[in-house]
Structure formats: structure tokens, C-alpha cells
Amino acid sequence: MSVLVVGSIALDTVKTPAAEHTDLLGGSASYAAVSASFFAPVKLVGVVGDDFPRAHLDFLTHRKIDLSGLQQVEGKTFRWSGEYMVDMNTRETRSVELNVFEHFTPTLNASHNATPIVLLANIAPSLQSHVLDQMNRPQFTVADTMDLWINIARGDLEALLKRVDMLILNDGEARLFTGENNLIKAGHKIRSMGPHYVAIKKGEHGCLLFGENEFFSCPAFPLETIHDPTGAGDTFAGGLAGHLAANVTGAVTFADLRHAVVYGSVLASFNVEAFSLERLRSLQPAEITARYEAFRALSQFEGNK
């Protein structure tokens, strides 16, 4: 099965204590689409300006991503600039230029609206809902979000939650959204707002997956150095959705989602090893398999005497 990925496409400037790079391929949909492409055919819906580098388009095409839904319009591409502090956990946004993204409306064509797995990567929840308005009964719908929308578009987000199968957000966002400090309470509370499944990402502490009377705690891969955390969450969501598309035939089960969460974590753990999407550019399927085995080894405590 294939995955439809809708979200932002950006040119990023990222500064870390070690280095600074400009005009990197960024945006939630770029990370998610490339990550998903390691598992299943991907259709990307988004917008870029006429300044968008040919090399970035070539990379997406090389990943066999269907770009028929990519609008290229007059003007400048969405730009984001951020800086990471010494601990690599604290991030400061230095500038945001919406540019062509300001008037973006995701418009699906006939080849998009029957895609079985839909990943609504991080964009305004009203746009995420607008995508669902155009879909023809997808099999499984995953939405990602961020603190910005919780703060300025809570009503839109709550409306979206009644229409998606799964919501992905990080620990700080889950606390902000629910007012619950305890993440277990927060996960259950978000489920009660609509989605059957909720994934709460905790960075270095892994990820929690909530279902009806079911729970999974996915560890994080032990990394000594994080080169660039940008896009880790989007890469996680893309790997998760891509793995579902490749491996699920009937209804999505909690066991399917456990595997998908691990594969999402595998892809995210690679992504932070280099700037932008550089690590995924060279990533080989055998490396994914090896790291999946590493996840198994580090979380296993039975049958390993």
C-alpha cells in the first residue's frame, strides 16, 4: 500500500554548537516523506517557491516519491532558522518566513484521494482537516501536531482529533494540550478526545503508545552524540506510516503499531546523526535491519541467557 504525506517543505538554516548550515532541505513533509519511502511508495503534497533548489527535487525523485501533488509557485520557499543550545535539547527559533506557504491549500488529485494510509505531517490543523475532506475513506489516518497549534488553533485541533485514527505529539505538547503533568493520564485524556491511538514522543527517553486497554513503551536508541535533532519527530511519523503501509493488509492492530513505532524510532535515531536529511540520503536497508535488531536486544529481558 502507499502513503500520502501532506505537510510543510522548507529551506532550513540550522546552527548547533558544532556547526551552521543554510538552505538545508527541511519541513515536516520532507522528513516524513523520505523516511516513509524506505518502506512504501509515497505521494507528497506540499508547496515550494521558484527558488527551491533542483538538487532537493532530484533527491525526492531519487527516493521514488510521487511529486505530482507538489505545487511549485512564484515566490520564495518557506524558510525556518533555528539554533540549538549546548545540551542539544533546547532550541530557539531565530526566524520564520512563511513565503509561499502562507497561502498554501493542499489540493488532492484523483491519484491521491484513494491512498489507504494518510500522514498529516505537522501543518495547521485546519489544513489537515481540509485534506481529510478530500479523501475517499482512507484505511488509517495519522496526524502530527506541535505546540503552536495547541496555543493558537486548539478548536481546529480538537475538531481534527475526532477524524483521525492516531495522534503523534511530544511530551511537552501532551502536557500543554491536556494540562496533565503525568504522561499516562495525558495519553488517556487525548485518546478520549477522539483518536484510537496516541503516541507521545519523549526524545532520549523513547516513546509511549496508547491504545484501548493496551500500552507500549518503546525505548530510545542510545546515542552519545546528536548532530541535529531537527525533523526527528517528522522522521519518526514517516517511518511509522511507511511501515504500516508496507506491512498491514487488513485492519491496523495494536501489534502492527508496536512494530511501526519501533521502525519510526529506528529511522529517527539515524536522522539525528547528521544535519538535515543527510543521514537518510546514504541510509541502506541493511542498516535499518541491523538497528531494528539492536532495538530488540536493548529492550529484551527474556530468553537471552
Place this chain on the structure above:
Amino acid sequence: MSVLVVGSIALDTVKTPAAEHTDLLGGSASYAAVSASFFAPVKLVGVVGDDFPRAHLDFLTHRKIDLSGLQQVEGKTFRWSGEYMVDMNTRETRSVELNVFEHFTPTLNASHNATPIVLLANIAPSLQSHVLDQMNRPQFTVADTMDLWINIARGDLEALLKRVDMLILNDGEARLFTGENNLIKAGHKIRSMGPHYVAIKKGEHGCLLFGENEFFSCPAFPLETIHDPTGAGDTFAGGLAGHLAANVTGAVTFADLRHAVVYGSVLASFNVEAFSLERLRSLQPAEITARYEAFRALSQFEGNK
């Protein structure tokens, strides 16, 4: 095999946003010994004053803990008083009265110094070393510590580390001790200071276990309400040491430690469900087995289709 537990025995006053209780059974050795007693015979070494309630002694005896190493001396028992803030993660110490603990020297008798498993629960590292001076080649030695000793007795702690098989500490203490923000780096750095194994406790995020080229990430049990976190770390250490004593015959392997860390986490997850040691007072072996199975279910992602 049996476990020798050396540490503090206290009368605690604990205030949470929900309740306040006084003269509770507390101290690192009390929690650790009771926790270990669910798995193996325990010998307790510590000191109490002449005010120590008979009921607390009866409880320890009821748990079949050997109290021949418990000194009861003239004066008042060590007292600690603390208050937890609304999030139950932040704790403020309101008062500490060392009392008879101030001049405590752990003295082992002939029945103690050949105990195969030794748990040096949290006390001054110089006293922990003094215990080892009196031991006759124990099979496995575990030490717990805290921020206080890192701050005021770093030299003693470093000397101790060269003599123990395993160190247990929490995430904040690991960062304080090593100056490393990244816990993976911190774990490796502590191992390089002596102990073959290091366990870093992360509270709601579980626990990391480091060995030579081996790593285990233990999840936390998903609890919606924490009634009293006091002693969770001591209970973890006691469950771990007790499980090793009950299940290991030859040299301790990394696989043994994975299991022991899970059982330590199981016991700690029960302990925070009520004040002081109240939950362990009623805990049944079948509940331990059931929660171990729950840990398996929540961390498993293969073979569960």
C-alpha cells in the same frame, strides 16, 4: 543465596499535596531489605534508637529479615522529613536529625561477612567501604549513592567505585557526578571509574543498564498516580539484589542483571502506590508475577501479532 543490606533506618515524616504522615518506617536499608525479602533471605545491618517503634521491628521480623546486625542504642532514631510538590517529582527536605545515626559504624558479625550478595544501600561511601573491609570476598556487590555524597565526599565515592561490581544512581546524580548531560556518555564514564555495571534510574522514564558492550533499557510501569515516591530507588536496589541472590548460582551475567533490573522496577512500581512501606506490607507474590508479565507486555514488540 542470601543478601546483606547495609544502610540507614529512619523515622520519616512525609507530606504530599494529598496527605501527611509522621513516624513512618523509612531509610534506605528498610526499603531495600523489605524489597529484597520478597526474593531471598536478608540480613540487615543498621542502627536505631531506643524510641524505634516495636511495630516496625515486628514488621521486619515478619518479613523474615535477620536483625542480628541491627544495633539498638540509647538515643533517638535518625529522622527525616520531606515534602513533595504538586508534580510529585520535586522534593524539599524539611529537616534531617541524624541522632544515633551520626556515630553509626556498621560492624559485621561472623554470620554476615560471608554473605554472597552485598547491597550497600545509600549511606556515606566511607561507611560503605568500611563494610567491604569486613567482607570475605562477596560474589557480587551493589552500591547505591546520592547527590549529597557526590557533593561532599567525592573522593570516598571514587575509592568505593573501584571495589564494587555495580553502582546505582539516578539521572540527575549521574549528570552531577560526570558533568555529562548525555546519559549514555555518563553511564560509560562511570563504568570507566570502576564498576562493571551501572544502572541509571530515570523515574517515570525507566532505567538504563550499562555493561561492557551491553546495554538494556528497562521501561517504567505506567502509573497514573504516585502516592509517595520516597524509597522508590532503595526498593529498586533491594529487589534487584534480592532477585540476583535468588536466581544466580555462578557468575552474574548481563542477562541475570536484565531480569534483576525488571524485578527491581516491579517492586519500586508497587512501592510508590502508598506511603512508606505500606504497599509492600500487603504485597503478594502473585502480584509480583502479574506485574512482571505486564512489564513484558508493555515492552514487547515481536511475536505478539
